[in-house]
Amino acid sequence: xxxxxxxYFVENIGGKGLxxxxxxxxxxxxxYLILARLFDRRAYNSAVSMVLLNQIYFTAVQILPxxxxxxxxxxxAFVGIIGEYLxxxxxxxxxxxxxxxxxxxEIAPFAxxxxxxxxxxxxxxxxxxxMKVNKELxxxxxxxxxxxxxxxxxxxxxxxVSVVLLTCLFxxxxxxxxxxxxxxxxxxxxxxxxxxxxxxxGFFDLIAxxxxxxxxxxxxxxxxxxxxxxxTDELTSIPVAVRHGMVNVFIAIVIIEVLSLVVxxxxxxxx
Amino acid sequence: MKLKVEHKxxxxxxxxxxxxxxxLAYMAYKKGVFQAExxxxxxxxxxxxxxxxxxxYFSGFKIGKVKELELSEEGLVMIRISIPDNHAKWIxxxxxxxxxxxxxxxxxLTVATKNMMSAPLSPQTxxxxxxxxxxxxxxxxxxxxxxxLAAITENVAALTNRLADPQGEMxxxxxxxxxxxxxxxxxxxxxxxxxxxxxxxxxFHASLRNTRQITDQVxxxxxxxxxxxxxxxxxxxxxxxxxxxxxxxxxKTGATLDNVVKITSDAADSTKDLKLLRSDIDSAANxxxxxxxxxxRKMPFRTEPRIELP
Numbered sequence: 286x287x288x289x290x291x292x293y294f295v296e297n298i299g300g301k302g303l304x305x306x307x308x309x310x311x312x313x314x315x316x317y318l319i320l321a322r323l324f325d326r327r328a329y330n331s332a333v334s335m336v337l338l339n340q341i342y343f344t345a346v347q348i349l350p351x352x353x354x355x356x357x358x359x360x361x362a363f364v365g366i367i368g369e370y371l372x373x374x375x376x377x378x379x380x381x382x383x384x385x386x387x388x389x390x391e392i393a394p395f396a397x398x399x400x401x402x403x404x405x406x407x408x409x410x411x412x413x414x415x416m417k418v419n420k421e422l423x424x425x426x427x428x429x430x431x432x433x434x435x436x437x438x439x440x441x442x443x444x445x446v447s448v449v450l451l452t453c454l455f456x457x458x459x460x461x462x463x464x465x466x467x468x469x470x471x472x473x474x475x476x477x478x479x480x481x482x483x484x485x486x487g488f489f490d491l492i493a494x495x496x497x498x499x500x501x502x503x504x505x506x507x508x509x510x511x512x513x514x515x516x517t518d519e520l521t522s523i524p525v526a527v528r529h530g531m532v533n534v535f536i537a538i539v540i541i542e543v544l545s546l547v548v549x550x551x552x553x554x555x556x
Numbered sequence: 557m558k559l560k561v562e563h564k565x566x567x568x569x570x571x572x573x574x575x576x577x578x579x580l581a582y583m584a585y586k587k588g589v590f591q592a593e594x595x596x597x598x599x600x601x602x603x604x605x606x607x608x609x610x611x612x613y614f615s616g617f618k619i620g621k622v623k624e625l626e627l628s629e630e631g632l633v634m635i636r637i638s639i640p641d642n643h644a645k646w647i648x649x650x651x652x653x654x655x656x657x658x659x660x661x662x663x664x665l666t667v668a669t670k671n672m673m674s675a676p677l678s679p680q681t682x683x684x685x686x687x688x689x690x691x692x693x694x695x696x697x698x699x700x701x702x703x704x705l706a707a708i709t710e711n712v713a714a715l716t717n718r719l720a721d722p723q724g725e726m727x728x729x730x731x732x733x734x735x736x737x738x739x740x741x742x743x744x745x746x747x748x749x750x751x752x753x754x755x756x757x758x759x760f761h762a763s764l765r766n767t768r769q770i771t772d773q774v775x776x777x778x779x780x781x782x783x784x785x786x787x788x789x790x791x792x793x794x795x796x797x798x799x800x801x802x803x804x805x806x807x808k809t810g811a812t813l814d815n816v817v818k819i820t821s822d823a824a825d826s827t828k829d830l831k832l833l834r835s836d837i838d839s840a841a842n843x844x845x846x847x848x849x850x851x852x853r854k855m856p857f858r859t860e861p862r863i864e865l866p
Binding site for chain 1: 561562565568569572573575576578581583584586587618798
């Protein structure tokens with residue numbers, strides 16, 4: 286009895302492992318396909334541009350009020366906590382490095398990608414799943430319209446552009462909030478504040494932040510699209526596809542964040 | 557006027573990109589990316605602690621960074637340090653390049669210039685890097701302590717060798733202790749071990765018992781003596797009583813003596829009168845003598861003595 290239970294347990298783990306490996310392979314193949322089209326000039330036409338424009342509007346512009354409010358609140362909270370804590374332990378000299386290396390390089394992309402994922406990834410996932418259930422994807426194929434070029438590529442590009450630009454905007458908000466907060470509460474002049482930031486900031490850190498944001502943008506759109514296309518013909522498969530897609534999006538965000546923390550210092554040393 | 561989607565997206569992209577580019581450009585400007593640089597060469601015997609990108613400090617301010625490290629034909633490490641032209645004025649021919657290696661923390665490359673009036677350092681001239689090593693200093697300071705520790709360790713080793721020596725004093729002491737404990741375990745008591753045999757122990761106990769009896773008798777005697785001396789009818793109260801009576805008698809004797817003193821003084825006064833009487837008699841006798849002498853002188857009742865010759 287125990288032997289059979291153990292066998293079942295091992296089989297279960299093996300099955301899950303195989304399923305995960307196949308899923309990962311499938312995701313990588315799909316990523317490669319999207320990336321290949323991303324650098325293919327023939328993939329771009331006026332229809333793609335129109336979809337891209339709309340996607341950037343939905344993903345980045347429409348969210349701006351909410352995004353700016355969240356960015357300001359988070360920036361003030363983090364700058365205040367970090368500044369007060371450093372002041373209390375007598376290490377205020379680390380204010381600049383922490384603001385640059387923690388707030389701008391880590392918090393800005395992470396918070397941005399979370400906000401975009403919550404709002405747009407779920408929407409894209411549901412949209413593609415609904416299209417699949419309604420057989421719209423099949424219809425496009427029947428009319429020989431490349432769904433990767435017409436549907437997926439503009440969304441992926443919009444995701445990358447939106448996350449990168451919103452991350453830059455978040456970084457600007459952090460710098461401005463830090464300037465105001467440190468001026469009011471830490472009696473720090475604007476000149477000292479800027480000098481501290483400049484002393485701590487490096488071009489590599491900013492490049493790394495931008496690349497990380499682009500990677501975030503790519504995966505938080507690509508994963509929902511892939512899971513959306515895996516919906517069946519039944520309406521009930523839509524929430525299932527959205528749930529799987531969103532769970533995988535958050536797993537991908539964590540993996541990318543951890544990988545960036547490991548890889549960035551290594552590349553920094555090499556350079 | 558309601559903006560079209562294209563306009564909104566365009567404004568968003570342009571504004572964000574401009575903001576980011578402006579920030580980057582300002583940062584690049586402030587970091588001296590657009591500034592001309594002068595590269596100085598500094599030679600060092602070792603490249604230990606040096607790395608490309610390492611900042612160069614002057615008076616605590618970062619003024620340049622290590623651009624390149626290479627090995628010369630002579631085996632020296634040639635350090636190429638790029639310094640923006642606005643900071644190049646701090647580098648003079650007598651400037652000293654120092655590699656400070658603190659006890660804790662990373663090495664720090666600094667340049668110190670004493671005489672700012674000296675000639676600027678030529679980029680073609682290789683300055684020499686001096687190493688300031690806190691670790692070596694610390695080792696030099698700690699060395700005497702380490703020597704002392706080594707001596708102590710040697711002493712401890714010698715001590716343990718002595719302890720481990722089968723013919724050593726410690727082994728002897730341990731053997732004696734063993735014998736002593738064996739002997740102690742074979743005897744009933746320490747007293748038996750000290751006295752040698754059981755008969756002596758019994759005698760000792762008998763002596764102790766006798767001593768105890770004597771002590772008891774002495775205690776009884778002392779109690780009796782105490783009663784006789786300090787008791788109600790003891791010697792001491794009687795002596796005290798006698799002494800009190802004697803004191804009273806002495807007081808009376810004192811009064812009597814006062815009377816005697818008075819009588820004596822009176823007698824002394826009487827003696828003074830006798831002295832006067834005697835002086836009167838003496839003066840009368842003298843007057844009589846003088847009268848007799850006068851009479852003898854005026855009336856010679858007596859012949860002059862003569863010397864009769866044979």
